[in-house]
Amino acid sequence: MAQEESRSISENTKWGVQKRFQQGKAHVPTTYFLGYTEDEDGNIIIDEKQAKVVKRIYWEVLEGKGTPTIAKELMKDGIRTARNKKTWTSDSVYKILRNEKYKGDCLAQKTVTVDFLTHERVRNKEHQPQYYIRNHHPAIISEEDWEKVQEELNRRSKMFRDPDNKYNMAYSGAAPFSNKLFCGECGRPVTRRRLTTHCGEDSAPVKFTAWHCRVASKRDPNFKDCKCSYVWEEELERAFMKLLFDIKKGKAKLIEDVELSIEEASLTEEEDRRLNELGTQIDRITDKITAMAARSTGSNETIYExxxxxxxxxxxxxxxxxxxxxENKKESEYLEENLKILIEVLENIKGPEEDFDPDILTKVIEKGIVYNKWRVEFQLKCGVSYEVDARRRPQRSKKAE
Ligand SMILES: [Zn+2]
Incomplete structure (x- = not known):
């Protein structure tokens, strides 16, 4: 958010001052907002039990853990999300870490209506001014810790984007796993390497391509705390194609699983109606704010503010x-679309040893997590994950000697 677009309203407004303005109680959607609940008057208050989870997530990032690891461990500990779901994703952890609400602030007017027929809303970039309110509600994370976490995330995202393409070695053809693999032990990117091994009876050097955590391969100057093993590219490709075949064999189960996640994400009729209603209400209030902002404060600045x-x-x-x-509505649509794509892809898989097809990988994989001992979790775009074994298999046959 550019400085000039934002308007800081009253730096030191204390939460207690904020009384309900309009008649009746507005519904406070703390259900979408881990760590908070509402009191009898509808004020946002801290839910101590959930706040502990928020603090744990922030703390673990500062300890160097990656968001996939954090998500995995939250699930292992049986911790529920804000919507009381069992599934944590790297993405849902990331959103909590980026949310300014956890330091007690809030950024208002994030969207504006662009299409009055469909009521489709877009992120507010330059259309209208945004308002940043400090001390809007009680903070769970201190400003200082929150900023530290943002710095750490920014640093990691720079690593992930690999701006100078240093780690994406030039090969003939694209590297389909690029930017899709992450380390399950430390959360950092897994990148491509050329390695040499001395296997075979005569100990002749054999060159091969592998994927390895950047920290574990000692290519990150700032971290040295990961010991995750590398996987052969050949084995990753084999394991992926075999997985597709296995999924095809159990297609009924796949469809059942995906439909369950679609159902979890999709809106009920009532929620859908509520969504439309909210769009209208936000428009109305946006108009009021815009009109008010254009007006001079007049003689009574306090009332205006x-x-x-x-x-x-x-x-x-x-x-x-x-x-x-x-968000839920979009997610269910995304899953549905990707289930269709996956089913189409499966039609053409004939056996477990099919040649690797990079286009298929791009179509169906959201990302892969490489754990220690060559275990790889493929997260599919249709919302289900599978763990496969990508261990180097002994060579089946020696080439002509
Ligand atoms: Zn690692």
Whole structure:
């Protein structure tokens, strides 16, 4: 958010000052917002049990853990998400880490309506001013820790994007696993390497391509704490094609699993109606704020500020609920679309030893997590994950001697 676009409203507004402005109680969607709940008056308050989970997530990032590892461990410990779901993804952990609400602030007016017929909303970039409110509700993470976590995430994302393409070695043909593999032990990117091994009876050097965690392969100057093993590219490819065959054999189970995740994400009729209603309400309040912002403060600056703050507060509450619902709606549509694609792909898989096809990989894989001992988890775009064994198999036959 550019500085000039934002308008900081009252730096030191204390939470307690914020009383309900409008008649009745607005629904506070703390269901989409781990760590908070509401009191009898509808004020946002900290839910101590959930706040512990939020603190744990922030703390573990500062300890050097990656978001996939954090997600895996939360599931192992049976911890539920804000919507009381058992499944944690690297992405859902990441969103918690990036959310300014955990330091007590909130950024209002994140979306504006662009299409009045479909009511489709887009992220507010330059269309309208954004309002950043400090001390909007009680903080779970201190400003200082929150900033530290942002720095760490920024540093990791720079690594992930690999701006100078240093780690994506030039090979004939594309490297289909590029930017898709992450280390399950430390969460950092897994990149491609050329290695030499002295196997075979005569100990002749054999060159091969492998994928290895950047930290474990000692190519990250800042970290040395990972010992994850590398996997042969050949074995990754083999394991992937075999997985497709196995999925095809158990197609009924796959469809059942995906439909379950679609059902979890999709909106009920009532939620769908609520989503439309929220769009209209947000528009109305946005108009009020815009009109108010264009007006001069007049003689009573205090009332002006208070009114503005309340409007923004109301808007933010509606917006949070809107974002939560619309995210679920989009997710269910995405899963459905990708289930169709996967089923099409499976039609053409004939056996377990099919030649590797990089196009198929791109079509169906969201990402892969490489764990120690050559275990690889393939996360499919249709929302299901499979763990496979990508251990180097003994050579079946020696080439002509
Ligand atoms: Zn690692």
């Amino acid at each position: 208070a009114t503005m703050r309340h409007l923004i507060y109301e808007q933010e509450i509606l917006q949070m609920e809107y974002d939560g619902l619309s």
